[in-house]
Amino acid sequence: MTTSAPTTPAHYIWQHPDWPKLGFDAQALAHDLNQARLQQGRLLGLLDAIGLTEAQEITRELWVQEAVATAAIEGEQLDLAAVRSSVAYRLGLADASTGDRHVDGLVEVMQDATDGFASVLDGDRLCRWQSALFPGGTSGLRRIAVGRWRDHADPMQIVSGRPGREVVHYTAPASSRVAGEMARFLAWFEATRPASQRAASASPDVPATTLNGLARAAVAHLWFESIHPFEDGNGRLGRAIVDMALAQDVGAPARLFGMSRQLLVSRGAYYDALSQAQSGPPEGALDVTPWVQWFVQAFTRSCILSQAAVKQALDKAAFRQRMSGLALNARQIKVLMRLLEAGSSELGGGFLGGMTADKYGKISATSKATATRDLAELLQHGLLRVEGVGKATRYAVNVAGWNQPVTR
Structure with a gap:
């Protein structure tokens, strides 16, 4: 040099x-x-x-x-x-x-x-x-x-x-x-x-x-x-x-x-x-x-x-506020917090593949039947949204504007 x-x-x-x-x-x-x-x-x-x-x-x-x-x-x-x-x-x-x-x-x-x-x-x-x-x-x-x-x-x-x-x-x-x-x-x-x-x-x-x-x-x-x-x-x-x-x-x-x-x-x-x-x-x-x-x-x-x-952080805070007003069990809270932590795929996050009853059961250490009931309750509360039917059913947190990879 x-x-x-x-x-x-x-x-x-x-x-x-x-x-x-x-x-x-x-x-x-x-x-x-x-x-x-x-x-x-x-x-x-x-x-x-x-x-x-x-x-x-x-x-x-x-x-x-x-x-x-x-x-x-x-x-x-x-x-x-x-x-x-x-x-x-x-x-x-x-x-x-x-x-x-x-x-x-x-x-x-x-x-x-x-x-x-x-x-x-x-x-x-x-x-x-x-x-x-x-x-x-x-x-x-x-x-x-x-x-x-x-x-x-x-x-x-x-x-x-x-x-x-x-x-x-x-x-x-x-x-x-x-x-x-x-x-x-x-x-x-x-x-x-x-x-x-x-x-x-x-x-x-x-x-x-x-x-x-x-x-x-x-x-x-x-x-x-x-x-x-x-x-x-x-x-x-x-x-x-x-x-x-x-x-x-x-x-x-x-x-x-x-x-x-x-x-x-x-x-x-x-x-x-x-x-x-x-x-x-x-x-x-x-x-x-x-x-x-x-x-x-x-x-x-x-x-x-x-x-x-x-904006995503504000969405998370608002969602947690919605959760606090409902009688959720520990399993539901754990899974919802996991989905919130994953965030929106638009920022490089999102829960890969979407949430399923099988994944719910593994995360919360519960049976598939209990997982299905828990997910149904969360849908009724408006905390989750669902896409697909049968084996293709996927769940994501219901936050307006969030793009979740629910079908991958």
């Missing part, structure tokens, strides 16, 4: 002579930014209209989904129960955490990025975030450098494919450049935060400037990922920086926008957009408008998805 300015046209964004002056066309982005603000406002308006209890439950569930998603983007499957336990502890809803240091570390990083949005993001803080992601200093079975910038002599590359047939998608700046690159990035990040939040100690070498908060989050993510300062964990940390930038934008802890969930849904397009932006133009201005546009559009979709999640 070369660490000096190339004599041939730039192949990677950091080799461009204007790096790291990442610019974008604000006029070309105006429509997308307006749409993003519209959906963001609708989401925040929904939350303002509900009570504290419901808002707390929604915050918890969306945080859980974000933690699972940001790990899943990297191909890592977290234990859902452990994530829920860790999030509940961080929100003061449980006396003890899960005990899973790996899960706790990720949740702690997410909390610090959002709750601590007003504090300066510096190298020490980022190194502590990275250490939290890898308790014991290992990634899987591999030992890695934790709590410091990468320092290995080998190129830091993003590759795919089988051994011997690897495809190199991106090569980051050499390790010897990381400290300087990160110093410039962190100075920019501080200088571009909302004026009311800027620290008095901000670097005088970087003039303060005002950027659209969503565009700033997009640029910050691209810049950080292009440096790739750590031996591992860069993706999760880059998305934590996005969360911090979005919290700074609204001036409050923000875990509701669901960017990681949206990036997971469109993971292929996410990687493609990042890769195209990191390729860098061979000549001319270092314009990252296409990347910012893609990011802003993804943010808009994430807000719409979060609106649906908020």
